[in-house]
Amino acid sequence: MPRPGSGRGEGWRRSYGRRALLFPPEDKKALRGAQTREISVKTMSGDVVLPAVYGRDRETGEMVMPLRERFGLSAHQSMSPALEDYLCFLAVTTTSYGRAAEVAGKIRIPIDGSQIQRLAQRVGQRAEAQAEQRVSSAFDLKKRKEVVRQTEIELQGKRFSMIVMLDGTMLRSRGADWGLKPASAAGERVVWHELKAGLVIRVYEALSGKRPKVEKYYVSDAGGPDAIGKKIYAEALRRGLEQAQRVYVIADGAAWIWGLAAEHFPGSIETLDFYHASEHLWAVGRMLCKDNDEEAKEWVSPLLSTLKNHGGKELLPVLEEVLKTSEEALSAEQVKALNREVAYFRNHADRLDYPEAKRLGMPLGSGSMESACSQIQNRFKRTGQFWSKPGERKLLALEMAWRNRDWNDLWALEAA
Helix, strand or coil, rough: CCCCCCEEEHHHHHCCCCCHHHHCHHHHHHEEEEEEEEEEEEEECCCEEEEEEEEEEHHHEECCCCHHCCCCCCCCCCHHHHHHHHHHHHHHHCCCCHHHHHHHCCCCCCCCCHHHHHHHHHHHHHHHHHHHHHHHHHHHHHHHHHHHHHHHHHHHCCEEEEEEEEECCCCCCCCCCCCCCCCCCCCEEEEEEEEEEEEEEECCCCCCCCCCCEEEEEEEECCHHHHHHHHHHHHHHHCCCCCCCCCEEEECCHHHHHHCCCCCCCCCEEECCHHHHHHHHHHHHHHHCCCCHHHHHHHHHHHHHHHHHHHHHHHHHHHHHHHHHHHHCCCCCCHHHHHHHHHHHCCCHHHHHHHHHHHCCCCCCCCCHHHHHHHHHHCCCCCCCEECCCHHHHHHHHHHHHHHHHHHHHHHHHHC
C-alpha cells in the first residue's frame, strides 16, 4: 500500500524555503499586471505563509498564480497535497472521521473530524470520477487498446494466472425518516442495502520451492449486477486479463455472478466455492438423517471427501441414487427440498472439478472474497455509523483507490 504522504506535494517540504523557486523572475514576465500577495497553506509541518505572484496569463488571459501550480495546489486549496494525502489515509484506515482527527492531533495537526470528512468526500469524488473513467476506457475500443498496451509494459512478460471473485454484503444507510422525533414515532430511519464487491487476483508463476506471489485488486458498487460487472471487467483488463495464462472465476451459487462470468469472462474456468457446496451437501444429509447430527456427519463426511478429491462426476451419481431411493421415506415437502438440492449440484456440475483446481494450485473457495467483504464492513458498519448514500459511495471510492495502489493518482496534476 502507498505510505501516507507519498503522493504529489512532497517537494513542498523540501522547497518552500527557497526564495528562487517561490518567486522566479519569469513568473512576472509571463503575467500581465503581476502583483504579489501572501498565501497561507496548511502543511505537515504547520501553517506556512508564502509570497506569491499572481496576474493574467499573457497567452490565455486567465488569472493564474504560478506558485499554486508549481506545488500542485488548486485555486482555493488550503492544504498541501502531502497533508491531504495523510488525512485521507487516516480517513480510510481508522474507524471514523473523529478517530482520524485524534490520530492527526497526536502529531500536532490541529483538525476536527468534520474537516477530514469534507476533505475525504472531495477527494473521494475525484476517486469516483477516475474509477468511472477506467470503466469508460475499458469499453471504448481505441482506449481499451491503450489500456492493454500499458498493462503489457507494466507486466514485462511475467507469467501469471488471474482469479476473479464476486460476492455481496449488507451495509446500512440513513432512511427517508432519519432523525425523526420523537423516538417512539414510526418511520424508516435506517435502510439496509446490498453492496456488491469483487476481487481480481494475479497469481504469478512460482519459482521452484517458493510460494507464488499474489496481488489483489478490489471493486465495489451499491448498484445492480450490470454496474459491478463493468467495474470488475475494467479492473481485470488493466490488471492483465488479456495477458493471463488462465482465468478462473470462483464464487458461490448466485445466478447473477455466473451471468457476469459468462458475459465478461467467457472461456474462464469456473469453480463453485467449496464451502457453499458443502453446505448444500450437509442440507441433504440432515434431511435424510432426520436432523440427527451424528448420523448426518457419518453420511456427509465421506461424500465431502469424494467431492474434494474426485469432483462432481463421482458425487452426482450418488445423489441421483439417493433421490430415487429416498422418496418413500420422506414427506412431499422433503422430497421437494431434496430435488432442489440435487438440482443445485446438477446445475453446477461443470464447476465441481476440485481435483483439477488443486492440481493447478488454485483455491477451492472464495475465502479471499469473504475476507474482503468483512474488511469493508469493518469500516462501514461500525456501532453508531449510519451513512448517507453519497457519503458512503465517496469514501468507498477512496478506499478502493487505497487498496488498489491508485492512491497517488488522486494527487496527479490532471486530478486537481
